[in-house]
Amino acid sequence: MKKSVVKRAPPVRQLPKCPTGIQGLDEITGGGLPRGRPTLVCGSAGCGKTLLAAEFLVRGAAMFGEPGVLMSFEETEGELKANVSSLGFDLDGLVRRKKILIDYVHLERSELQESGDYDLEGLFVRLGYAIDSIGAKRVVLDTLEALFACIPNEAILRAELRRLFRWLKDKGVTAVITAERGSGERGREQLTRHGLEEYVSDCVILLDHRVCDQIATRHLRVVKYRGALHGTNEFPFLIGETGISVLPITSLGLNHRISNExxxxxxxxxxxxxxxxxxxxxxxxxxxxxxxxxxxxxxxxxxxxxxxxxxxxxxxxxxxxxxxxxxxxxxxxxxxxxxxxxxxxxxxxxxxxxxxxxxxxxxxxxxxxxxxxxxxxxxxxxxxxxxxxxxxxxxxxxxxxxxxxxxxxxxxxxxxxxxxxxxxxxxxxxxxxxxxxxxxxxxxxxxxxxxxxxxxxxxxxxxxxxxxxxxxxxxxxxxxxAYIGPSGVLTGSARVAQEDLERAAGLASQQEAAQLQRAVERKRAALERQIGGLREDYETEALELRRIAEQVGTQTRLLTTERAASGILRQADAKVVAGPRAARARPGRPRVK
Amino acid sequence: MTPAKTAQVEKWQLRLYVNDQSPRSGIALANLKEFCETHLKGRYHIRVIDLRKHPKLAKGDQILAIPTVVRLLPKPVRVLIGNLSDTERALVGLDLRLAGKPE
Missing domain, CATH: 3.40.50.300 (P-loop containing nucleotide triphosphate hydrolases)
Structure with a gap:
């Protein structure tokens, strides 16, 4: 712990932090708990205080190489190991490798009598010995308030607690102290039942197991973190197979690998x-x-x-x-x-x-x-x-x-x-x-x-x-x-009906068109027939005309020869005009034209 | 009373956990010796342990407060914390009254 004191020496703007390794918590606190100072974790029964504290130690020992002491006032070493190992921590192994030391303080009010003045030097000696024996950098006291139940003289206890926190700071260990949430009318103002928050003033984390609409959810809130920025919201957290996982939504990363597949x-x-x-x-x-x-x-x-x-x-x-x-x-x-x-x-x-x-x-x-x-x-x-x-x-x-x-x-x-x-x-x-x-x-x-x-x-x-x-x-x-028509989207049988309707309409117009075509066809045929008749008429007439012309020609020739013959006979010398006479002689057919 | 009777027979085994640097511990030892001389003359044995020198014992004997007196014998074990300046409570706490009555 002396080392960490030395480490604190250079004046840095940011408080030195002690990473907890707990998923999400380090993100909220901006890197962890205040190094070399005590942190108070309070909450009502069953909200995970002991687990949070234990995880802080275990991860510290396993991930950051910082040995830790767990001083328990409530659970025995065996109980703790069993409880924590059910969450995937190998506490046993860490204890064997002297990375973690568990010290169970047995307290029994009925066995204790008091007479006169005393102090809690025994606790200090004990904790000091535990810290020194493994070179601990982290300390958990779970839960210190059990002392209130067995030390009859509260005035002495309070004085000693104040001394304890001072002493922990001097030791340079990062400590987590758990405490029961104060209840009753004063519960709102009081974070802990016995007012421990007045001694631990550097960092206070409040855990909460709230039932809302019959559903229980755990929340974590950093109430106070002296000298550091921290997330002030209430964050839901869960206790899973791998321990505590705080879920700060705001810190979710958006840098997943993506696939084009x-x-x-x-x-x-x-x-x-x-x-x-x-x-x-x-x-x-x-x-x-x-x-x-x-x-x-x-x-x-x-x-x-x-x-x-x-x-x-x-x-x-x-x-x-x-x-x-x-x-x-x-x-x-x-x-x-x-x-x-x-x-x-x-x-x-x-x-x-x-x-x-x-x-x-x-x-x-x-x-x-x-x-x-x-x-x-x-x-x-x-x-x-x-x-x-x-x-x-x-x-x-x-x-x-x-x-x-x-x-x-x-x-x-x-x-x-x-x-x-x-x-x-x-x-x-x-x-x-x-x-x-x-x-x-x-x-x-x-x-x-x-x-x-x-x-x-x-x-x-x-x-x-x-x-x-x-x-x-x-x-x-x-x-x-789907059928999308003027009346909106049609589906199901309406769509089928509409489709039928359209098909019928289509058929009808097809038939109509065919009929029209036939009529046109007929008209064309009639017209052609008519044209044929006219042409026939024309041809007959033309034929007639030719015939008449020939006839007239022949007649004229005949007449001329006849006249010539008779002229010869009568010795006539005048020229005979055959044309008009001939035409007058043969009146033409009435003209059709 | 049977415990008193057996107490008469067997020796009282007392342990006093102290911190030598603290004046409170001296007072506690003086007080304890006085009670024993009054009530258990010749039938007691006090072992004084300086916890600072034997820090391991703090865990083994579950000691929190200093000074602490542990009555190992006669059974049951009794624990008394404080400098024993409150005589009445100290005697009750250690059951010295009963032990002392027959004298």
């Missing part, structure tokens, strides 16, 4: 709507819909398609049992059973009300870590969110999405809405976290309900803006172009 949805028409190739791998997909619009079916299709490609699929179901899903999907031609048997598909079913949100998330993290799926389906996310309240649920979902994205896991969330467009807006909060958003909707009309699907958003890809009718048959899902 696309994965098919299992519904070819839907792939076509999504630029022809489906979703991006590692993206998050939200599928919203009113009850009975086929969310689970789309999800199951997606799961099946992925499993058929040989990917592992983890299906979290919060409404149906695995067997029920398998049976129901069989009715539309999805065979999930062989995939289950092959181990490519795994179901995890739990009632949302089974436990609180944090616990759900912890189990989900655990399942995901164990199964290492490529695709995760959560059906539906809304019932999971009901397990928490408002913003904290959103925070948890953010965390989940973040976790999945970091692992390149494609996630599909179904979300139940209660119908109506206004609800799209309420989903907006969650949808902003999602990369793609499909909407399934019911269209009511003509005494029937029909399902339609459209793509509300799909980040990073060209996608269809069209509404498709969503058909579920025993062969599976099909998407059909």
């Amino acid at each position: 696309r994965i098919a949805t299992g519904i070819p028409r839907l792939d076509a709507m999504l630029g022809g190739r489906g979703f991006f791998r590692g993206s998050s997909i939200l599928l919203t819909g009113t009850p009975g619009t086929g969310k689970t079916i789309v999800a199951a299709n997606f799961a099946q398609a992925a499993a058929l490609r040989g990917e592992r699929v983890l299906f979290f179901s919060f409404e149906e049992s695995p067997n029920q899903i398998v049976r129901n999907m069989q009715s539309i031609g999805l065979r999930l059973e062989p995939l289950l048997a092959k181990g490519l598909l795994r179901f995890h079913s739990a009632r949302p009300s089974l436990y609180g949100l944090e616990m759900h998330l912890a189990t989900m993290f655990k399942e995901i870590a164990a199964f290492k799926p490529h695709v995760v389906v959560i059906d539906p996310i809304t019932s999971l969110m009901d397990a928490g309240t408002g913003s904290e649920s959103k925070g948890m979902v953010t965390r989940l999405i973040d976790y999945l994205k970091a692992g390149q896991v494609t996630s599909l969330f179904t979300s139940l809405t209660q119908g109506g467009h206004a609800l799209q807006q309420s989903e907006a909060a969650m949808s902003s976290l999602m990369d793609s958003w499909l909407l399934l909707q019911d269209y009511e009309g003509n005494g029937e309900r029909n399902r339609v699907l459209y793509v509300l958003k799909a980040r990073g890809m060209a996608h269809s803006n069209q509404i498709r009718e969503f058909l579920i048959s025993d062969q599976g899902i099909d998407l059909v172009d």
